[in-house]
Amino acid sequence: MLILRVAVALPLRRYFDYLPKVGLNREQFKIGVRLKVPFGPRTMLGILIEIVDQASVEEHRLKPIIDVLDSEPLFSALDLKLLCWVSHYYHHPIGDVLSTALPSKLRKGEKAKLKGEKRWQLTELGAKKAIEGLSKQAKRQIQILELLQQHPTGLSSAEIQQQLGNCQPAIKALQKKACLQAYDCYIPPTVTDKVEAPFALQARQQQAVTAILSSLDKFQCFLLDGVTGSGKTEVYLHIVAKVIELGLQALILVPEIGLTPQLLGRFQRRFQQPIAALHSGLSDQERLTAWMMAKQGKASIVIGTRSAVFVPLQSAGVFIVDEEHDISFKQQEGLRYSARDIAIKRAHQHNIPIILGSATPSLESMHNANKQKYQYLHLPKRAGNAKPPEIELLDMKQHPMKNGFSTALLKTIAQHLGRDEQVLLFLNRRGYAPRLICRECGWLADCPQCDAHMTLHHQLRKLSCHHCGFEQKIPRTCPQCESLQLVMLGQGTERIEETLTKLFPNNNVARIDRDTTRKKGVFEQQLKDIHANKIQLLIGTQMLAKGHHFPNVTLVGILDADQGLLGVDFRSAERLAQLILQVAGRAGREQKIGKVLIQTYYAYHSFWDSLLYQGYHRFCELALEERQQAQFPPFAVQALLRAESTEQPFPMDFLNQARYLAEQYAIAGIEYLGPVPSPMERRGGWYRAQLLVQAKERRTLHQLLAHWIIALEKMKKYKVRWSIDIDPLEMF
Numbered sequence: 165m166l167i168l169r170v171a172v173a174l175p176l177r178r179y180f181d182y183l184p185k186v187g188l189n190r191e192q193f194k195i196g197v198r199l200k201v202p203f204g205p206r207t208m209l210g211i212l213i214e215i216v217d218q219a220s221v222e223e224h225r226l227k228p229i230i231d232v233l234d235s236e237p238l239f240s241a242l243d244l245k246l247l248c249w250v251s252h253y254y255h256h257p258i259g260d261v262l263s264t265a266l267p268s269k270l271r272k273g274e275k276a277k278l279k280g281e282k283r284w285q286l287t288e289l290g291a292k293k294a295i296e297g298l299s300k301q302a303k304r305q306i307q308i309l310e311l312l313q314q315h316p317t318g319l320s321s322a323e324i325q326q327q328l329g330n331c332q333p334a335i336k337a338l339q340k341k342a343c344l345q346a347y348d349c350y351i352p353p354t355v356t357d358k359v360e361a362p363f364a365l366q367a368r369q370q371q372a373v374t375a376i377l378s379s380l381d382k383f384q385c386f387l388l389d390g391v392t393g394s395g396k397t398e399v400y401l402h403i404v405a406k407v408i409e410l411g412l413q414a415l416i417l418v419p420e421i422g423l424t425p426q427l428l429g430r431f432q433r434r435f436q437q438p439i440a441a442l443h444s445g446l447s448d449q450e451r452l453t454a455w456m457m458a459k460q461g462k463a464s465i466v467i468g469t470r471s472a473v474f475v476p477l478q479s480a481g482v483f484i485v486d487e488e489h490d491i492s493f494k495q496q497e498g499l500r501y502s503a504r505d506i507a508i509k510r511a512h513q514h515n516i517p518i519i520l521g522s523a524t525p526s527l528e529s530m531h532n533a534n535k536q537k538y539q540y541l542h543l544p545k546r547a548g549n550a551k552p553p554e555i556e557l558l559d560m561k562q563h564p565m566k567n568g569f570s571t572a573l574l575k576t577i578a579q580h581l582g583r584d585e586q587v588l589l590f591l592n593r594r595g596y597a598p599r600l601i602c603r604e605c606g607w608l609a610d611c612p613q614c615d616a617h618m619t620l621h622h623q624l625r626k627l628s629c630h631h632c633g634f635e636q637k638i639p640r641t642c643p644q645c646e647s648l649q650l651v652m653l654g655q656g657t658e659r660i661e662e663t664l665t666k667l668f669p670n671n672n673v674a675r676i677d678r679d680t681t682r683k684k685g686v687f688e689q690q691l692k693d694i695h696a697n698k699i700q701l702l703i704g705t706q707m708l709a710k711g712h713h714f715p716n717v718t719l720v721g722i723l724d725a726d727q728g729l730l731g732v733d734f735r736s737a738e739r740l741a742q743l744i745l746q747v748a749g750r751a752g753r754e755q756k757i758g759k760v761l762i763q764t765y766y767a768y769h770s771f772w773d774s775l776l777y778q779g780y781h782r783f784c785e786l787a788l789e790e791r792q793q794a795q796f797p798p799f800a801v802q803a804l805l806r807a808e809s810t811e812q813p814f815p816m817d818f819l820n821q822a823r824y825l826a827e828q829y830a831i832a833g834i835e836y837l838g839p840v841p842s843p844m845e846r847r848g849g850w851y852r853a854q855l856l857v858q859a860k861e862r863r864t865l866h867q868l869l870a871h872w873i874i875a876l877e878k879m880k881k882y883k884v885r886w887s888i889d890i891d892p893l894e895m896f
């Protein structure tokens with residue numbers, strides 16, 4: 165008896181058994197192919213996980229599959245093992261995990277085929293003939309040879325005809341003479357005029373490269389801790405060069421789309437070969453192409469954001485996670501996975517090294533390096549001649565403030581502008597003002613759907629809620645007392661931009677946040693203008709904090725550091741430290757020394773003392789000590805059960821019952837924190853609450869979750885949506 169065990173692309177925590185279709189033989193059922201299966205009245209897509217000889221239900225209830233979609237598996241046995249591990253570790257339905265891992269075209273059942281374009285290139289003989297010339301009659305052919313000589317990556321027939329007119333017969337003739345050869349091109353070659361040669365490594369870089377190269381044939385996790393500009397990317401490039409030389413592939417994960425073009429450009433200039441880039445800006449077809457190129461080994465370099473961690477590879481050689489501390493590696497909805505953590509597991513399964521790089525490693529990774537679970541590699545100094553920036557606090561209690569600026573900051577900005585240098589200002593709050601308030605009766609513009617204030621957007625003439633997207637017109641009079649005395653309180657990037665334009669009329673200001681960059685191509689243009697020095701003052705949100713390299717920025721101002729200092733989450737201090745050092749890393753990356761000024765009302769907070777005067781490492785030591793005392797991660801493992809409902813009592817009722825159930829299992833070593841309403845209880849019209857579960861050992865927590873989740877699924881009488889978040893990074 166041949167029974168097909170299938171993971172159906174549905175959020176269900178189990179496999180389903182099917183019979184083969186009549187007329188197909190065993191060889192056609194390869195593990196990892198897609199199948200079309202009947203599911204109730206519907207037809208669904210599934211992946212063949214296993215072939216067994218005994219069904220898990222009575223055999224007369226089994227139905228035959230409808231079709232086999234692939235002749236070759238989409239996922240190798242190792243890939244499937246990873247996906248099953250993900251499902252198990254995150255307690256998430258396997259069908260959903262598979263859907264996350266597949267590009268949408270494959271999820272919809274389209275053919276797993278690489279669509280290429282035929283391009284013509286000169287053969288060696290053709291190159292010679294292009295110089296020596298053919299016979300006089302073959303004028304067309306000579307033109308083609310000469311044209312192709314200028315295009316080493318080749319041209320398509322259409323491109324040739326565009327330049328020379330109809331020449332199909334001439335192409336045919338040249339092919340016959342073995343002067344031309346055709347190849348299938350999947351990603352149009354990017355025209356990189358500049359080829360970048362590798363740098364001679366500095367001593368510390370060399371040490372890092374040597375250490376990693378000596379582990380190419382085994383699993384080892386490296387933490388590459390190097391300040392911004394210390395040459396981490398150069399280390400990656402050296403490792404990747406070696407990996408390609410060995411005929412293997414490198415998978416590089418980056419946090420955000422904003423980072424991808426720069427890093428991508430760097431890899432393209434260094435390695436003149438196709439790179440499969442996977443990020444959210446791709447069309448479905450482009451995504452499929454990149455995915456297939458990675459899978460078939462046609463791209464030796466794969467660079468992508470979070471979900472690229474699932475891309476199948478033909479021969480993995482190394483994994484790199486750049487900016488490993490970045491929380492965008494964690495998906496915050498659906499399958500709440502950490503791409504960094506999965507990458508480590510995957511490297512382990514493939515028995516290859518993985519490099520976690522950051523200027524501000526996460527406390528988790530620092531802890532693992534301390535325990536020597538990770539091998540620690542340190543690049544303490546900037547590469548080249550660049551010096552580290554000077555960082556200074558501006559105590560806002562002592563400096564008079566106006567429109568969000570202290571006089572001291574304004575004076576320094578003027579100095580830097582006077583030297584024709586650029587200034588970057590950072591404020592993590594978009595919009596014009598975070599509050600609209602009535603001076604007479606105290607009315608405040610609140611979101612009707614959230615426990616939050618509405619932000620005023622001047623240009624858009626709107627009040628907008630940044631939590632649920634609700635928008636309304638700006639009222640002219642107070643809705644409560646009809647007074648005209650409505651005032652805008654606080655500063656957002658839009659207002660700062662206005663102030664800067666007034667104060668520095670001879671300089672150009674650019675604002676970079678989600679509002680200004682919504683239109684495609686705007687961000688790229690702004691970056692170009694900054695590089696061309698057309699802009700002298702930049703104001704931006706965290707979009708500006710990462711990855712970008714602005715050689716002429718010598719002053720960075722952090723307008724309000726207190727936003728993070730007073731955060732409710734136990735990770736707030738870590739996040740703030742990382743953000744400040746990342747922003748600071750934008751200053752003075754080349755010849756000129758950079759300066760960073762931080763405005764705060766809490767200049768005497770111990771946070772500053774450790775971070776600024778003793779450094780990030782000392783900060784980490786102290787923060788880890790605190791975490792250990794409080795028994796928080798990485799000294800404990802956590803899972804967060806969230807529930808939400810449109811009716812207020814349900815989430816808490818559900819979670820109270822959930823806690824009661826969990827306690828019945830009497831598993832020793834589990835601690836419950838809550839349930840409590842979420843810090844912002846109402847959001848987008850939903851009431852939210854959460855229950856944090858914690859244990860010292862992952863095994864203990866896992867044991868609880870395995871039983872508990874099944875029980876939770878049966879608790880239908882509470883009208884809530886709930887989710888489980890393993891290793892949660894955000895507590896709201």
Ligand code: ADP
Pocket residue numbers: 363364365366369390391392393394395396397398399547548
């Ligand atoms: P990171 O990735 O740590 O921010 P990069 O690799 O981008 O650092 O290097 C920062 C700058 O230093 C780049 O402009 C790079 O070209 C330069 N650089 C890196 N390594 C070297 C080296 N060994 N010698 C000279 N310049 C280097």
Ligand code: ZN
Pocket residue numbers: 602603604605606607642643644645646647
């Ligand atoms: Zn009023």
Ligand code: ZN
Pocket residue numbers: 611612613614616629630631632633634847848
């Ligand atoms: Zn809202």
